Amino acid sequence: MLSINDLHAGVNGNEILNGISLEVKPGEVHAIMGPNGSGKSTLAGVLAGKESYTVSKGTVTYLGKDLLGMAPEDRAREGIFLAFQYPVEIPGVTNSYFLKASLNAIRKHRGLEELDAVEFLQLVKQKMKIVELDQSLLNRPVNEGFSGGEKKRNEIFHMAVLEPRLAILDETDSGLDIDALRIVADGVNKLRSKDRSVIVVTHYQRLLDYIVPDFVHVLMDGQIVKSGPKELALELEERGYDWIKPQAERSGAAV
Amino acid sequence: MSTEQSTIESLANREYKYGFVTEIESDTAPRGLNEDIVRLISSKKGEPEWLLEWRLKAYRHWLTLEEPTWANVSYPAIDYQDMIYYSAPKQKAAPKSMEEIDPELLKTYEKLGIPLAERARLAGVAVDAVFDSVSVATTFKEKLNELGIIFCSFSEAVREHPDLVKKYLGSVVPANDNFFAALNSAVFSDGSFCFIPKGVRSPMELSTYFRINAADTGQFERTLIVAEEGAYVSYLEGCTAPIRDTNQLHAAVVELVALDNARIKYSTVQNWYPGDKDGKGGIYNFVTKRGKCQGVNSKISWTQVETGSSITWKYPGVLLIGDNSVGEFYSVAVANNRQQADTGTKMVHIGKNTKSTIVSKGISAGFGQNSYRGLVDVKKGAANARNFSQCDSLLLGDKCGAHTFPYIEVRNTSSRVEHEASTSKIGEDQIFYCKQRGLSTEDAVNMIVNGFCKEVFRELPMEFAVEAQKLLGVSLEGSVG
Ligand SMILES: Nc1ncnc2c1ncn2[C@@H]1O[C@H](COP(=O)(O)OP(=O)(O)OP(=O)(O)O)[C@@H](O)[C@H]1O
Ligand SMILES: [Mg+2]
Numbered sequence: 001m002l003s004i005n006d007l008h009a010g011v012n013g014n015e016i017l018n019g020i021s022l023e024v025k026p027g028e029v030h031a032i033m034g035p036n037g038s039g040k041s042t043l044a045g046v047l048a049g050k051e052s053y054t055v056s057k058g059t060v061t062y063l064g065k066d067l068l069g070m071a072p073e074d075r076a077r078e079g080i081f082l083a084f085q086y087p088v089e090i091p092g093v094t095n096s097y098f099l100k101a102s103l104n105a106i107r108k109h110r111g112l113e114e115l116d117a118v119e120f121l122q123l124v125k126q127k128m129k130i131v132e133l134d135q136s137l138l139n140r141p142v143n144e145g146f147s148g149g150e151k152k153r154n155e156i157f158h159m160a161v162l163e164p165r166l167a168i169l170d171e172t173d174s175g176l177d178i179d180a181l182r183i184v185a186d187g188v189n190k191l192r193s194k195d196r197s198v199i200v201v202t203h204y205q206r207l208l209d210y211i212v213p214d215f216v217h218v219l220m221d222g223q224i225v226k227s228g229p230k231e232l233a234l235e236l237e238e239r240g241y242d243w244i245k246p247q248a249e250r251s252g253a254a255v
Numbered sequence: 256m257s258t259e260q261s262t263i264e265s266l267a268n269r270e271y272k273y274g275f276v277t278e279i280e281s282d283t284a285p286r287g288l289n290e291d292i293v294r295l296i297s298s299k300k301g302e303p304e305w306l307l308e309w310r311l312k313a314y315r316h317w318l319t320l321e322e323p324t325w326a327n328v329s330y331p332a333i334d335y336q337d338m339i340y341y342s343a344p345k346q347k348a349a350p351k352s353m354e355e356i357d358p359e360l361l362k363t364y365e366k367l368g369i370p371l372a373e374r375a376r377l378a379g380v381a382v383d384a385v386f387d388s389v390s391v392a393t394t395f396k397e398k399l400n401e402l403g404i405i406f407c408s409f410s411e412a413v414r415e416h417p418d419l420v421k422k423y424l425g426s427v428v429p430a431n432d433n434f435f436a437a438l439n440s441a442v443f444s445d446g447s448f449c450f451i452p453k454g455v456r457s458p459m460e461l462s463t464y465f466r467i468n469a470a471d472t473g474q475f476e477r478t479l480i481v482a483e484e485g486a487y488v489s490y491l492e493g494c495t496a497p498i499r500d501t502n503q504l505h506a507a508v509v510e511l512v513a514l515d516n517a518r519i520k521y522s523t524v525q526n527w528y529p530g531d532k533d534g535k536g537g538i539y540n541f542v543t544k545r546g547k548c549q550g551v552n553s554k555i556s557w558t559q560v561e562t563g564s565s566i567t568w569k570y571p572g573v574l575l576i577g578d579n580s581v582g583e584f585y586s587v588a589v590a591n592n593r594q595q596a597d598t599g600t601k602m603v604h605i606g607k608n609t610k611s612t613i614v615s616k617g618i619s620a621g622f623g624q625n626s627y628r629g630l631v632d633v634k635k636g637a638a639n640a641r642n643f644s645q646c647d648s649l650l651l652g653d654k655c656g657a658h659t660f661p662y663i664e665v666r667n668t669s670s671r672v673e674h675e676a677s678t679s680k681i682g683e684d685q686i687f688y689c690k691q692r693g694l695s696t697e698d699a700v701n702m703i704v705n706g707f708c709k710e711v712f713r714e715l716p717m718e719f720a721v722e723a724q725k726l727l728g729v730s731l732e733g734s735v736g
Contacts, residue, residue: 051687076692087688088685088687090685090706092706092708101698102689
């Protein structure tokens with residue numbers, strides 16, 4: 001599905017990612033954890049094609065294609081979805097209008113027929129249930145005035161409608177109350193399938209109680225300094241990040 | 256060669272490129288403006304004496320005026336003696352079929368989603384070759400006639416309804432109102448006249464769209480709309496495709512009169528030629544538009560979408576004379592490339608409990624400069640007057656500019672005036688968010704800009720709104736990313 005090899009990237013000459021390598025197979029869920037500012041969102045942004053980042057070295061292969069050579073909208077159309085840590089407001093554009101345009105752009109790219117208003121509404125009704133999205137959020141401008149939790153829930157709703165192949169969830173749990181966390185996580189679980197992969201960026205083990213990952217990676221200073229099974233998250237919860245760094249330096253290996 | 260000449264030339268060349276032959280020389284007045292030219296125009300049109308006198312008075316007054324320079328725009332001086340003030344009938348040799356039209360132009364129309372027949376008309380193809388315009392216009396006219404609605408060209412109104420014209424002409428925008436209005440009053444070529452009698456609600460939107468013969472308007476047109484007691488009319492001006500025009504200066508006057516309980520809704524989608532990327536060519540759109548809410552409970556709404564012209568100088572206003580009368584101004588103005596727009600409104604509160612709403616959305620892109628200039632003037636007698644103004648600017652890129660000049664004068668204590676303003680830059684984050692959802696940059700910009708303009712588009716009649724949205728997309732094409 002996704003193969004990241006020695007990826008270096010930064011902003012205005014400042015390197016943020018210092019050689020990341022990661023292999024994600026179809027159906028797998030990978031959790032990425034790490035202290036603030038370690039580069040998690042940067043990695044997510046680079047994968048999604050955010051133009052403000054410059055890749056200085058390394059390769060990323062997605063479904064056999066050179067991902068870094070693709071425009072962000074083409075990556076989206078090819079099935080990459082990013083649930084934003086900070087979803088963006090688009091005043092005056094209703095959530096449903098936006099999502100319909102988005103879905104149809106993706107469908108068109110895949111040679112599928114575009115959905116008309118009625119078909120779209122039917123689809124949306126069904127998908128709203130997955131994250132128990134409030135009807136009113138459909139007709140309000142995209143993210144404008146949404147509470148923090150509503151924004152996150154809306155991101156997963158987008159994911160449910162767009163049915164990506166690779167979903168990157170950047171701190172989708174932050175800002176969610178306890179019930180919402182469970183609902184959203186359940187939603188993500190419903191969307192898990194043998195050919196859909198998920199990268200979950202989070203600070204907290206509790207999300208991973210619901211969305212159980214196949215692998216956990218620790219990102220520090222732009223490098224994956226430790227990888228392990230789901231239990232690694234528990235250990236991190238208990239011990240924090242301090243203990244990892246020296247060990248990583250000793251072994252000298254990133255993966 | 257002066258810049259102006261070369262500007263004219265580039266326009267002329269462009270015209271040529273599209274396969275038009277310019278006016279037939281024999282029916283064109285000599286360059287320059289003097290009383291003889293004014294007389295010539297009036298006599299060519301077979302006007303009554305009083306109208307000639309009115310024109311001459313305007314001309315004499317115009318001579319005493321100086322071109323205004325207070326607007327936040329700059330352009331080379333206009334030589335008024337180097338222009339042609341009478342060139343009708345403008346007999347352009349029309350292309351005979353769509354095959355003769357520049358494919359680029361047709362592509363633009365296609366993008367705008369304009370119906371085939373309409374595309375042909377806009378491109379200047381002789382209309383009767385495409386569809387029977389006469390029958391469309393006739394059924395339309397009969398229906399209006401039955402209701403007593405008069406909707407005709409200004410010249411026809413002067414001939415057929417001289418009393419009405421005499422009564423209302425210049426009653427809102429006096430001939431001596433300002434430099435451009437005076438010039439227009441002296442030399443106006445034609446325009447539209449619309450009269451809705453007492454208690455009648457126009458069953459359809461009146462539009463230049465239907466009045467095919469008037470679509471090819473000259474540079475000094477004049478529109479007069481009168482709604483009698485309790486009447487209602489929604490009037491659409493302009494069209495949503497590039498009207499190519501050899502004229503450089505476009506100085507129109509629009510007057511609206513609303514009597515007791517009458518309502519006039521006036522919508523404009525203006526897309527004159529904006530000049531090329533470097534600011535060469537394009538129309539100077541110096542227009543005086545004003546409505547008079549003369550009666551109690553009357554209401555006048557201006558909605559404008561200004562995407563064209565190289566320079567726009569335009570302040571559609573409302574004189575709120577009748578008690579409880581309402582004035583509204585909803586505007587979207589775009590300045591892209593080297594375009595300059597100085598536009599806004601004047602709301603003059605005179606009657607009691609008068610209310611006005613101003614919503615202005617300025618979009619600047621490229622090197623475009625966009626200024627909102629608005630006056631809210633609450634007179635002493637306008638007890639309990641209310642105004643709400645909102646002026647938002649959106650910048651696409653960092654070489655363009657947005658300026659706001661709100662003037663507020665309040666002369667009584669029971670009135671309330673509120674003004675809100677904001678300037679925002681179209682965010683890279685917003686665009687990236689859209690792209691991450693599979694939208695192209697162009698669609699993203701389109702969507703964000705249309706969202707920004709929503710409050711104004713909402714005021715437009717449905718069909719117009721759709722076309723305005725598309726038009727906005729076309730005029731901002733390639734301005735981001
Ligand atoms: N556009 C930018 N300009 C300057 N610095 C940036 C930019 N984007 C990211 N950075 C820096 O790169 C580093 C990594 O940021 P990133 O957002 O990837 O961290 P993160 O791991 O997602 O952190 P958090 O857990 O707080 O979300 C930070 O030090 C951040 O300040
Ligand atoms: Mg982050």
